[in-house]
Amino acid sequence: MENILEQYKSVSNTDVKTWFKVGVISDFPENSGACIKYKTKQIAVFNFTRTGKWYASQNLCPHKMEMVISLGMIGNKEDVPKVACPLHKKNFSLEDGSNLAGEDYKIAVYPVKIENENVYIGFND
Amino acid sequence: MKKIIIVGNGMVGYKFCEKFVAQEHSKNFEITVFGEEPRPAYDRVHLSEFFENQDAKALEMAPAEWYKENGVTLVVGERVSDIDRNNKTIATSKDRGFSYDYLVLATGSSAFVPPIKGVEKEGVFVYRTIEDLEDMLAYAAKIKAKKPNARGAILGGGLLGLEAGKAVMDMGLEPHIVEFASKLMPRQLDSRSSQVLQLKLESIGLNIHLSKATNQILGNGAITGMEFGEDDALDVDMLVISAGIRPRDELGKTSGLEMGARGGIVVDNRMRTSDKNIFAIGEVALYNQMIYGLVAPGYDMATIAVNQILGEDSMMAENIDMSTKLKLIGVDVASFGEPFMPASKGHSVIFENKTQHLYKRINVSLDGKKLLGGILIGDATDYNMLHQVYLNEMAIPEDAAQLILPASDGGSSFGSVLDLPDTAQVCSCESLSKGEICCSITEDGCNNLSEVISKTKATTGCGGCKPMVVDLVNETLKSLGKEVKDTVCEHFNYNRQELYDLVKINKVADYDEALNLFGDGHGCEICKPVFASIFATITMETANRQPGIQDTNDRFLANIQRNGTYSVVPRVPGGEITPQQLIVLGEVAKKYNLYTKITGGQRIDLFGAQVHELPLIWKDLIDAGFESGHAYGKSLRTVKSCVGSTWCRYGMHESVTFAIDIEKRYRGLRSPHKFKGGVSGCIRECAEARGKDFGLIAVEGGWNLYVCGNGGATPKHAVLFAEQLDDDTAIKYLDRFLMYYIRTAGPLVRTAPWLDKLEGGIDYLRQVVIEDSLGIAEDLENEMKGLIGKYECEWKQAIESPEILKRFKHFVNSDDTDENIEFVPMRGQKMPKPW
Numbered sequence: 001m002e003n004i005l006e007q008y009k010s011v012s013n014t015d016v017k018t019w020f021k022v023g024v025i026s027d028f029p030e031n032s033g034a035c036i037k038y039k040t041k042q043i044a045v046f047n048f049t050r051t052g053k054w055y056a057s058q059n060l061c062p063h064k065m066e067m068v069i070s071l072g073m074i075g076n077k078e079d080v081p082k083v084a085c086p087l088h089k090k091n092f093s094l095e096d097g098s099n100l101a102g103e104d105y106k107i108a109v110y111p112v113k114i115e116n117e118n119v120y121i122g123f124n125d
Numbered sequence: 126m127k128k129i130i131i132v133g134n135g136m137v138g139y140k141f142c143e144k145f146v147a148q149e150h151s152k153n154f155e156i157t158v159f160g161e162e163p164r165p166a167y168d169r170v171h172l173s174e175f176f177e178n179q180d181a182k183a184l185e186m187a188p189a190e191w192y193k194e195n196g197v198t199l200v201v202g203e204r205v206s207d208i209d210r211n212n213k214t215i216a217t218s219k220d221r222g223f224s225y226d227y228l229v230l231a232t233g234s235s236a237f238v239p240p241i242k243g244v245e246k247e248g249v250f251v252y253r254t255i256e257d258l259e260d261m262l263a264y265a266a267k268i269k270a271k272k273p274n275a276r277g278a279i280l281g282g283g284l285l286g287l288e289a290g291k292a293v294m295d296m297g298l299e300p301h302i303v304e305f306a307s308k309l310m311p312r313q314l315d316s317r318s319s320q321v322l323q324l325k326l327e328s329i330g331l332n333i334h335l336s337k338a339t340n341q342i343l344g345n346g347a348i349t350g351m352e353f354g355e356d357d358a359l360d361v362d363m364l365v366i367s368a369g370i371r372p373r374d375e376l377g378k379t380s381g382l383e384m385g386a387r388g389g390i391v392v393d394n395r396m397r398t399s400d401k402n403i404f405a406i407g408e409v410a411l412y413n414q415m416i417y418g419l420v421a422p423g424y425d426m427a428t429i430a431v432n433q434i435l436g437e438d439s440m441m442a443e444n445i446d447m448s449t450k451l452k453l454i455g456v457d458v459a460s461f462g463e464p465f466m467p468a469s470k471g472h473s474v475i476f477e478n479k480t481q482h483l484y485k486r487i488n489v490s491l492d493g494k495k496l497l498g499g500i501l502i503g504d505a506t507d508y509n510m511l512h513q514v515y516l517n518e519m520a521i522p523e524d525a526a527q528l529i530l531p532a533s534d535g536g537s538s539f540g541s542v543l544d545l546p547d548t549a550q551v552c553s554c555e556s557l558s559k560g561e562i563c564c565s566i567t568e569d570g571c572n573n574l575s576e577v578i579s580k581t582k583a584t585t586g587c588g589g590c591k592p593m594v595v596d597l598v599n600e601t602l603k604s605l606g607k608e609v610k611d612t613v614c615e616h617f618n619y620n621r622q623e624l625y626d627l628v629k630i631n632k633v634a635d636y637d638e639a640l641n642l643f644g645d646g647h648g649c650e651i652c653k654p655v656f657a658s659i660f661a662t663i664t665m666e667t668a669n670r671q672p673g674i675q676d677t678n679d680r681f682l683a684n685i686q687r688n689g690t691y692s693v694v695p696r697v698p699g700g701e702i703t704p705q706q707l708i709v710l711g712e713v714a715k716k717y718n719l720y721t722k723i724t725g726g727q728r729i730d731l732f733g734a735q736v737h738e739l740p741l742i743w744k745d746l747i748d749a750g751f752e753s754g755h756a757y758g759k760s761l762r763t764v765k766s767c768v769g770s771t772w773c774r775y776g777m778h779e780s781v782t783f784a785i786d787i788e789k790r791y792r793g794l795r796s797p798h799k800f801k802g803g804v805s806g807c808i809r810e811c812a813e814a815r816g817k818d819f820g821l822i823a824v825e826g827g828w829n830l831y832v833c834g835n836g837g838a839t840p841k842h843a844v845l846f847a848e849q850l851d852d853d854t855a856i857k858y859l860d861r862f863l864m865y866y867i868r869t870a871g872p873l874v875r876t877a878p879w880l881d882k883l884e885g886g887i888d889y890l891r892q893v894v895i896e897d898s899l900g901i902a903e904d905l906e907n908e909m910k911g912l913i914g915k916y917e918c919e920w921k922q923a924i925e926s927p928e929i930l931k932r933f934k935h936f937v938n939s940d941d942t943d944e945n946i947e948f949v950p951m952r953g954q955k956m957p958k959p960w
Contacts, residue, residue, distance in 0.1 A: 022938045031673040037939045066689040067943050071677045075649035084650035086677035104191045
């Protein structure tokens with residue numbers, strides 16, 4: 001199953017080649033996550049209504065290889081915005097995808113841009 | 126740049142890499158590790174878990190990416206076949222050559238196969254690698270198809286053999302353990318403890334044969350039996366050999382390193398072999414004339430070899446602690462220090478209770494001042510403390526029996542964890558002493574458990590030291606005058622009961638307002654569901670009003686399962702169901718191709734629904750008169766019943782009717798944790814009501830009410846609360862009891878542990894609920910009536926609201942469904958495809 005995992009690599013703002021429109025703000029639930037499709041990828045999009053910030057990551061749980069990250073609960077640990085995987089509550093930073101308990105599993109993250117109520121995710125392909 | 130080659134990627138080989146890359150100077154080395162198995166190192170200690178989930182990934186010590194990220198070159202599926210010590214090179218099974226500056230041999234061991242006639246027959250396996258297990262699984266499936274009651278035997282009743290016994294049982298074969306010695310686990314246990322363990326294992330279905338020397342394996346091509354003596358044989362269809370280990374020391378032999386007379390590569394206390402550039406660690410290393418088959422000494426050896434290569438000096442201890450504690454097929458087994466002891470060295474104190482499968486033995490020095498060792502079977506909760514007392518040679522009570530006898534006042538006979546000396550090793554996986562753990566608080570300023578864990582890595586290995594670390598952290602904080610509070614999480618400096626009161630008194634409207642008024646930051650997966658539960662038990666709001674704070678299950682009103690699909694459980698009050706309702710459930714399951722199974726709570730679970738199918742399924746179910754069963758919520762699950770006086774010739778009262786009334790009364794009621802009930806029509810107790818949070822048992826003159834029981838990981842019988850109640854009084858007490866629990870329990874605390882922590886225990890609870898000592902009984906009743914009056918089926922809400930239905934879609938920007946969900950057939954139904 002590693003090949004599924006391999007297609008997810010973090011993209012930084014400066015690497016973006018395509019800003020892909022995934023919907024309008026009201027398509028996304030407040031203070032939680034939802035999933036979008038881009039080519040063969042599944043991307044989790046998180047709407048932090050309280051801070052007005054948006055984040056995106058792979059939807060694939062790197063531990064059990066299930067498409068579930070978007071269903072996880074969001075929040076923060078100290079200053080870091082995070083998501084807790086719904087299967088085993090592993091916590092991931094939405095800033096860099098790292099595992100907040102210091103374990104080895106981590107997730108790929110993608111930049112999000114909001115323009116005129118439209119939501120875009122940045123990809124490098 | 127110097128080159129290190131590690132031969133063997135097992136647990137110890139991996140540990141070497143982990144310890145090495147954590148060091149500052151490791152950047153100056155190039156590390157390559159070879160493993161002959163096709164996958165990265167995995168946790169062999171928990172191999173039998175593979176049978177439960179067949180998930181090899183879950184056992185991995187670290188994923189393949191870890192090696193890459195830490196600059197370690199990992200080569201799997203390639204065996205190192207030769208060492209040329211003169212030129213400092215190795216050759217591999219694929220005929221490749223590599224040079225080294227340092228070589229670390231961590232080749233481990235292989236299963237020892239005794240020279241028994243017929244051992245080569247088909248169906249005979251060893252228990253060592255994931256591949257062995259996969260072969261066993263395939264073979265077991267094959268023989269079971271032909272013979273449903275097939276038997277699997279294990280040769281060897283040691284630790285690993287018993288683990289293999291569980292594996293064979295999990296495969297659905299009738300398990301038989303065959304041991305040469307006259308007792309189980311002959312290296313760790315004395316005869317009496319071994320008998321207690323045997324009784325326990327037999328009670329869960331293992332067949333045990335002791336004092337059996339196997340002469341030959343019978344069968345023509347494939348195994349059909351084992352022969353012990355002339356007229357003594359056992360028919361078996363599969364055999365797993367677990368008769369000990371042999372070090373994998375071939376490389377040592379062929380390259381001329383100094384070897385032990387019976388195998389193993391000789392090392393000194395710095396893990397050096399007879400060649401100064403070659404180290405040996407783990408089960409291949411012969412240290413003090415011994416091979417150590419435990420993980421902890423192997424990890425210590427890895428640390429010492431790391432230090433040697435980096436130019437730091439450390440040495441292996443002279444006496445290696447072979448103490449172990451494990452859960453064997455769900456039974457606690459522990460031994461420490463000297464488990465057996467000649468009477469000339471000291472006295473033993475033994476506590477044995479065969480009815481509960483309990484055995485505790487401690488060995489005390491002749492002067493009665495020191496603990497020398499011991500054995501615990503059935504309950505090893507005292508292991509950590511006893512082990513510390515032994516290791517640190519601490520003074521013991523004058524009456525040593527106090528160390529193992531249940532304390533009559535419920536308190537601990539050990540005193541405070543702070544009495545341990547600073548050198549006491551608390552976390553053996555990470556080699557952390559009590560002093561180091563306390564220091565992280567007193568010197569480094571850690572303020573709570575999670576900070577201590579991330580600073581020190583304590584508890585992150587096997588986790589066995591967790592209770593002790595928790596106590597240490599709390600006691601140390603208290604000793605510094607810091608308040609130790611059972612706060613919910615970093616976002617709220619209150620416990621659940623305080624938050625419940627705050628929300629109620631201040632009439633807080635929603636979670637965001639609570640966060641603004643009393644909290645900090647933006648919440649997390651711990652505090653959000655706590656508030657969801659609090660709001661639900663104050664206003665009876667359903668999970669649909671604030672979906673963002675619901676746990677994933679509640680948000681989708683279904684139980685998320687292994688492959689990201691959901692299961693659906695409609696309510697079947699009291700387990701009473703009409704033929705027509707059964708037909709509807711069958712038709713819905715057929716229509717959506719769902720796997721169906723009867724649950725323990727007398728209802729029917731439909732598995733394998735995708736998120737977009739949930740509203741469609743529920744539309745059909747609701748049209749047929751079903752409603753949500755709240756199997757996904759921390760709320761009332763079921764009230765189980767037996768048929769009672771309606772049908773049963775022994776029944777005293779109508780248990781089904783009463784169970785239905787009660788289940789309908791509390792349906793949808795959220796609480797700190799899930800809760801279950803049971804109603805039995807007579808004292809034969811077929812509804813198993815005493816295994817529930819509340820239970821009613823019919824007796825002459827009314828119902829006996831039991832409270833605070835549960836099944837699960839720590840089963841507990843409910844305790845008798847009141848006797849011979851009429852229906853109305855029983856309901857009145859139940860209302861008060863449940864409401865009091867809902868108001869005061871911590872998050873995710875079920876009724877049994879709640880009662881354990883309640884000061885004054887069951888007597889106090891009786892005073893509050895029956896005698897109304899706090900003067901709140903009427904409040905509790907009115908509050909409960911208010912909640913019951915506001916019940917609404919949340920699935921009905923959902924399918925009637927287009928806004929809520931938007932949630933049940935896999936993609937926001939596409940109507941596609943998740944293509945990663947795959948099923949395979951199983952026994953005429955389907956199951957998730959294993960990864």
